[in-house]
Amino acid sequence: MEQPAATETIDLRGLKCPLPVLRTRRHLRDLAAGSLLRIETTDPLSVIDIPHLCREDGHRLVSSAPLEGGHSFLIEKAWE
Structure with missing residues (x-):
């Protein structure tokens, strides 16, 4: 299944x-x-922190996947 295109990608590695x-x-x-x-990180705590941020702020974590040396997250901003 193909992932939707992100509005923006930020490199937080x-x-x-x-x-x-x-x-x-x-x-x-x-x-x-x-x-x-879409965000890309290398901080190992991001796999805990980013999903927690999404739950706390009401955003939807669309996907989470390992990258070479890090992790990628696709987040849908909450509907207000």
């Missing part, structure tokens, strides 16, 4: 906790409801 979550939250704030944001 190399950043350590809590920066990936803080920058993801900031980017989501600026997107329209229903927009898709």
